[in-house]
Amino acid sequence: MLLKKALVVARWEFIEKVRTKAFIISLILMPVFIMVMSVVPSLLINKPSTTTINIGIIDRTGVIAPVLDANLLEKYKLPDGRPNYNVVVIPPVDSARGEANRMVLQGRLSSYIVVDTNIMTSRKFEYISENVSNFKDISRFQSAVKDIMVRNELQRNGISSSIVREVTRPVDLETVRLSKEGREEKTQAGSGFILGYIFIIILAMFVLTSGQLLVRSVVEEKSNRIVEVILSSTTADEIMTGKILGLSLLGLTQLAVWGAIALTFGGQIAQYITVPGSIWWEGVFFILGFLFYSSIFVMAGAPVTTEQEAQQATTYVSMLLFLPIILATMVAQNPNAPYIKILSLIPLLTPTMMAFRIPIQTPDLWELVAGTLILLGSTYFCMIAAGRIFKIGILVYGKRPSLNDLMRWATKKG
């Protein structure tokens, strides 16, 4: 009996929300958005240039400028075979800088570099341009200048040019992740980091979408008093269970569609990611995390009356979800730092912290078990508290209850 009506509610929540334009748009829009955000910039960066770029050089050493053109030409060519860069040598007279600046502003140069006589000791040179965010060009010039310096120095010490070329060839590195079970898994560097990131974002999206829908549907039912009719036919617990169930199903649908889109169009992404063997722990924290955050959304959402308040309530909860992203680099560098371990066992952070850490370096078993137990316990208590707050909150209109009120409701039996 209890489950049956919860299922009726779940079915309703699912079908009515699946049909909404907002949901259908989010289904399509989100992947498009992610694509645009992640793929397009990298496409643009990796896209070969089609025009030769003029760069200037003021070389006070007299040894860089003559070979810079050849060095760049050797490595970077346009698809049609023309040189990618055209080096304009500006004589290192006193007025050179002013002249070069003028040429940049007139558009005759895209940028220029200044090499001082003491470069061998200062290990520094200047890059001047209107745009200094052009990472690709900057790093190319940097490595070209360094290359020339190394070759010059080696040649000056009487080493033959063939050996010089051999010595200055780049070296590649292959990363292998050692799993807890001692297995070696060939992995792209940073793959765990990306995977962890993806998990957090999916969990956050999942929780936020369902959470927001949950809060909104409660607000709607409160504002038109449908809630009274529903409450007269069933219990608050069944309504809550039904809503969480229906909206989880909705989230899963969303995930499935996005997953399908990712598999169809994002084939290349897969080659950068290696899934570690301990991945099923990820599922444990994902599901528990979802239930835990859902109960928090219920607590935050049930007592509010207007859309605006609902928005506020959800914003606060979302902040908690994204906290591990702020800590991301610290976690990646030292996932076993004591403070990371402690943070991972704070219920509000456990799901995301664990989801992030598992792909990077699987935490010790005791940590995983402790995290699961803590999360299970807190989910249980939160669900009960949420049920009580929900029961009273859905009948409260107008004045927003204080934290004290919420505590009183949460601890009230019956």
Added chain:
Amino acid sequence: MLQITDLRKSYGATRALDGVSFEVKPGEIFGLLGPNGAGKTTTIRISLGIIEPDSGTVLFNGKELNAGMKDSLAYLPEERGLYRKSRVIDVLVYFGGLRNVQPIDARKRAMHWLEKFELSGVANHKVDELSKGMQQKVQFISCLLHEPELLILDEPFSGLDPVNQIVMKDLIREMKTKGKTIIFSTHQMEQAERLCDEICLINKGRVVLYGGLGQIKRKYGDGTIHMEFEGESSNLKSLGGIAAMDLYENYAEVRIRDGVSRHEFLKQVVSLVDVTKFSVEEASLNSIFINAVNADKTGGENVA
């Protein structure tokens, strides 16, 4: 059918219900009357298990309300609302489902009722495309799908235009002939007077009047004189022995003081205007209501 005993409920310092008791018999139309804020809605919500009383009991056929019994109740809340963005038929099937009606049956019954209200054309429309009157009918239909034994209607007439008030009144009558029990709350006495078998008047969380409508009217309906006349109505202002008078151009409603005989009164009137009709009737429920509430307000003795 429904037995309510000594309900008490406070919201903070406000005492919403202060010992309300009454009983609704099977198959009757029971009117829960009272001014705004008297505690009608609170009583209804407690009866339906939406909120818990501080103390007191609610029994259905001698038993406490349980989940299974909820399927034989229907509730129309005072503030009307449906899912605005959803289709009419879907909303109806959902509400049916919440009362354990299978979707197929719910759909069939919903269509039956929609046809009856000449709304079958909008079954697939979204709720917010409907006029307010249509929405109210749809909401009423949502109360009927599970063929409830007891219908509890909170202010069913509020917000309805005169035509739809008649539709609603006929419906309530129809439900009664089908053997359903109906409780409705209202502060419109005309409706209560025409429909109710029994009434319970609540004021400030307490029962002030309770019993069969006829019995109450006989008990408190001290004879009121209704008269029609021709002539100068202002002449009647000089009449003596009057307790209260409602004077119009050709019509007056008068209550005379105790100890003044109708015979003497009529003699006076005849000498002033040309009387065409003179009758003594029961006071309307409206004036009983107002008297009872006023007596309660001034701390007068409890009329019940």
